[in-house]
Amino acid sequence: MDILTQVEPSGQVAPREFAALEDAVLEIADLQTHFFTDDGVVRAVDGVSYAVRKGETLGVVGESGCGKSVTALSILRLVANPPGRIVGGAIRFEGRDLLEMSESEMEEIRGNEISMIFQEPMTSLNPLFTVGRQIAEAISLHQGLGKREAMELAIEMLNRVHIPEPASRAQAYPHQLSGGMRQRVMIAMAMSCNPKILIADEPTTALDVTIQAQILDLMREIQEQLGQAIILITHDMGVVAENADRVVVMYAGRKVEEAPVDELFDNPGHPYTMGLLSAIPNLEEAAHDEGGQARLNEIKGMVPSLANLPPGCVFAPRCGFATDQCTSAYPPLTEERPGHWVACWHAGRLLEAGS
Amino acid sequence: MSAPATGNGADGEAPLLAVHDLKKHFPIHHGVISRVVGQVYAVDGVSFEIKPGETLGLVGESGCGKSTVGRTVLKLLEPTDGRIEVRGTDITGLNARAMMPYRQQMQMIFQDPYASLNPRMSAAQIVEEPLIIHDVGAAAERTERVAQLFERVGLGARHMHSYPHEFSGGQRQRIGIARALALNPDLIVGDEPVSALDVSIQAQIINLLKDLQEEFELSYLFIAHDLAVVEHISHRVAVMYLGRIVEITDKTKLFETPLHPYTEALLSAVPIPKARSRGRKRTILAGDVPSPINPPPGCHFHQRCPYAHDRCRVEAPTLREILPGHQAACHLHDDGPALPLATPAGD
Numbered sequence: 001m002d003i004l005t006q007v008e009p010s011g012q013v014a015p016r017e018f019a020a021l022e023d024a025v026l027e028i029a030d031l032q033t034h035f036f037t038d039d040g041v042v043r044a045v046d047g048v049s050y051a052v053r054k055g056e057t058l059g060v061v062g063e064s065g066c067g068k069s070v071t072a073l074s075i076l077r078l079v080a081n082p083p084g085r086i087v088g089g090a091i092r093f094e095g096r097d098l099l100e101m102s103e104s105e106m107e108e109i110r111g112n113e114i115s116m117i118f119q120e121p122m123t124s125l126n127p128l129f130t131v132g133r134q135i136a137e138a139i140s141l142h143q144g145l146g147k148r149e150a151m152e153l154a155i156e157m158l159n160r161v162h163i164p165e166p167a168s169r170a171q172a173y174p175h176q177l178s179g180g181m182r183q184r185v186m187i188a189m190a191m192s193c194n195p196k197i198l199i200a201d202e203p204t205t206a207l208d209v210t211i212q213a214q215i216l217d218l219m220r221e222i223q224e225q226l227g228q229a230i231i232l233i234t235h236d237m238g239v240v241a242e243n244a245d246r247v248v249v250m251y252a253g254r255k256v257e258e259a260p261v262d263e264l265f266d267n268p269g270h271p272y273t274m275g276l277l278s279a280i281p282n283l284e285e286a287a288h289d290e291g292g293q294a295r296l297n298e299i300k301g302m303v304p305s306l307a308n309l310p311p312g313c314v315f316a317p318r319c320g321f322a323t324d325q326c327t328s329a330y331p332p333l334t335e336e337r338p339g340h341w342v343a344c345w346h347a348g349r350l351l352e353a354g355s
Numbered sequence: 356m357s358a359p360a361t362g363n364g365a366d367g368e369a370p371l372l373a374v375h376d377l378k379k380h381f382p383i384h385h386g387v388i389s390r391v392v393g394q395v396y397a398v399d400g401v402s403f404e405i406k407p408g409e410t411l412g413l414v415g416e417s418g419c420g421k422s423t424v425g426r427t428v429l430k431l432l433e434p435t436d437g438r439i440e441v442r443g444t445d446i447t448g449l450n451a452r453a454m455m456p457y458r459q460q461m462q463m464i465f466q467d468p469y470a471s472l473n474p475r476m477s478a479a480q481i482v483e484e485p486l487i488i489h490d491v492g493a494a495a496e497r498t499e500r501v502a503q504l505f506e507r508v509g510l511g512a513r514h515m516h517s518y519p520h521e522f523s524g525g526q527r528q529r530i531g532i533a534r535a536l537a538l539n540p541d542l543i544v545g546d547e548p549v550s551a552l553d554v555s556i557q558a559q560i561i562n563l564l565k566d567l568q569e570e571f572e573l574s575y576l577f578i579a580h581d582l583a584v585v586e587h588i589s590h591r592v593a594v595m596y597l598g599r600i601v602e603i604t605d606k607t608k609l610f611e612t613p614l615h616p617y618t619e620a621l622l623s624a625v626p627i628p629k630a631r632s633r634g635r636k637r638t639i640l641a642g643d644v645p646s647p648i649n650p651p652p653g654c655h656f657h658q659r660c661p662y663a664h665d666r667c668r669v670e671a672p673t674l675r676e677i678l679p680g681h682q683a684a685c686h687l688h689d690d691g692p693a694l695p696l697a698t699p700a701g702d
């Protein structure tokens with residue numbers, strides 16, 4: 001276990017800890033990505049560490065704006081600079097630090113080794129070209145195949161993501177496809193070069209549940225065949241429960257908890273995770289609440305501004321368990337149970353009380 | 356065997372809102388002379404009732420016509436056909452002037468708290484605006500009413516003079532709710548009022564809506580695509596598919612004994628946020644939602660339905676009472692209730 005202790009610009013001392021995960025294909029260590037804006041420094045990612053293994057799905061959850069996407073974009077070094085900059089940390093992939101690579105080496109990594117699926121497929125597909133051509137171009141760029149072979153492979157990929165009549169659909173423009181089909185095209189494109197890691201940033205948020213179920217099943221099916229590591233970013237705890245092996249919970253630019261999926265749902269250790277889980281309406285319970293009396297648990301208050309974080313634990317202003325200790329120093333991440341990490345001064349006590 | 360399509364209130368309480376066979380078609384224009392070349396059958400024969408103090412949830416896939424139902428019921432869109440009654444009075448043909456008193460009674464909350472508030476007005480002005488339009492009270496009374504509303508929806512008085520961009524999503528939605536409450540309405544149509552919010556904020560707003568309902572005996576037409584949210588807030592739920600209601604009943608029956616194959620698939624597709632859900636077995640529907648421009652003949656769902664049979668491809672099923680207080684539109688139940696659904700149909 002590395003323990004780095006570093007003096008932050010705010011003058012706070014924050015111990016940062018992370019354990020090396022065995023056989024990780026990708027490991028993010030103490031990543032810091034900040035945005036330098038007129039309103040000050042937005043600490044979008046403020047010391048985040050996580051790792052993912054081959055064939056594993058790592059779920060990343062957290063409130064809107066907590067830094068899930070910026071972390072993912074940092075992995076591919078796609079954060080807009082200015083205003084954004086990766087100011088610290090390391091991203092290890094197959095023994096090398098992506099942050100040390102040249103831009104042309106990064107080009108090789110993107111698409112070939114690590115692919116990303118974005119939330120809104122319309123913004124990442126070019127409206128002027130047919131989807132078949134776009135997939136084929138990605139294939140010939142990364143695999144050096146000729147035009148015809150690339151197109152054949154593109155059609156094969158469309159078939160693989162269960163698009164009916166793939167040869168004629170390859171001739172369609174993005175706007176001629178439904179949202180679900182566009183997302184399948186994105187998956188076909190991302191998978192076409194058989195990447196080792198797939199980053200899926202809210203791949204189904206814009207879709208209906210019946211289509212979402214199709215897409216998530218498809219991703220799982222391809223993962224079982226090809227064994228990629230998947231980083232699945234979402235704010236839907238149901239999607240996480242059904243698809244992730246392990247889960248990272250982020251809050252205000254930091255990782256506050258990490259655990260195997262069943263452990264997280266059975267024994268959440270961080271008050272934010274507890275609040276999140278109890279704020280979700282449960283379909284079955286809701287259906288049987290005949291008088292309609294049940295109230296959801298609220299997490300009172302709002303997420304603090306990332307440009308102006310409170311001292312100590314960032315969750316303290318909303319936390320029912322906060323003590324003086326919480327507002328004076330940021331809690332370190334500690335391994336409370338095997339593979340279960342929590343950044344909370346009172347995690348040990350809370351976990352004991354919970355189980 | 357067939358029951359009137361609106362007779363879903365088993366007890367005799369008079370409905371606040373009754374909608375009969377409502378249709379809204381949008382013409383598709385083409386070319387220089389704007390020839391009408393087709394219709395979008397956005398809402399194609401929808402009937403339901405809402406009682407005082409009741410919440411009817413409306414769910415269905417994107418584009419199935421939920422928002423169009425909400426907007427047509429409030430006559431923000433002119434219905435193509437059908438009838439809308441408020442406490443027994445037909446308001447379908449009323450002109451803008453005659454609609455005024457009904458407009459007061461029926462308000463709307465929108466999905467996007469960012470787009471639905473005028474960026475150039477302060478929060479207090481936004482909430483006061485309906486009072487001015489409907490000429491309610493003198494200036495001093497209105498100011499007091501606005502202050503009360505701010506307090507009631509949990510916004511501090513210090514926020515009254517801030518502008519929309521200074522608020523978070525949840526706070527903006529509270530402003531929208533305060534505005535909707537300003538005229539003491541009986542019915543609020545919420546068009547995905549919590550869909551854009553984070554879970555922890557969503558819970559705050561749902562609790563607020565429930566409290567307000569109890570306090571003011573409000574009725575809600577609550578439109579959403581998250582079935583767990585809808586089941587949580589609603590008393591009864593209507594499921595829409597491609598312009599039509601395919602099932603409507605109280606929330607427990609809908610969950611326990613779905614009578615329509617689409618409802619069954621929808622329930623099965625909802626991801627469950629619990630331990631040991633990984634790789635859960637479920638009914639996965641093939642295919643995409645068909646277009647409302649060229650809806651398929653017969654049952655609109657037949658191309659995706661695992662139980663489709665010959666009759667489904669030619670004859671549209673009508674929404675009718677299959678079990679007491681439980682309506683569905685599906686040929687599986689033509690010879691009496693067929694449960695569980697997988698029971699082979701009688702043809």
Ligand SMILES: Nc1ncnc2c1ncn2[C@@H]1O[C@H](COP(=O)(O)OP(=O)(O)OP(=O)(O)O)[C@@H](O)[C@H]1O
Pocket residue numbers: 035037042044062063064065066067068069070071080083084235306
């Ligand atoms: N170009 C930018 N300039 C300034 N701040 C930015 C920029 N891009 C992102 N941020 C900030 O970084 C923070 C993290 O953003 P990020 O997109 O990673 O959130 P997220 O967790 O993916 O949220 P969501 O669930 O809404 O997608 C946010 O507070 C956001 O405002």
Ligand SMILES: Nc1ncnc2c1ncn2[C@@H]1O[C@H](COP(=O)(O)OP(=O)(O)OP(=O)(O)O)[C@@H](O)[C@H]1O
Pocket residue numbers: 381395396397415416417418419420421422423424580647
């Ligand atoms: N003004 C309009 N002109 C033409 N077509 C329209 C218009 N408004 C809506 N439609 C179409 O009517 C259908 C129903 O739309 P509506 O917005 O009611 O669906 P919805 O169920 O609310 O969907 P969502 O869940 O995406 O909000 C859609 O096919 C839509 O494209």
Ligand code: SF4
Pocket residue numbers: 270271272313314315316317319320321322323326331343344345346347
């Ligand atoms: S450290 Fe304190 S304030 Fe932070 S989550 Fe734990 S108990 Fe709450």
Ligand code: SF4
Pocket residue numbers: 615616617654655656657658660661662663664667672684685686687
């Ligand atoms: S009528 Fe036929 S196609 Fe339609 S839902 Fe019933 S069984 Fe399926």
Ligand SMILES: [Mg+2]
Pocket residue numbers: 068069070201
């Ligand atoms: Mg994001």
Ligand SMILES: [Mg+2]
Pocket residue numbers: 421422423546
């Ligand atoms: Mg809508």
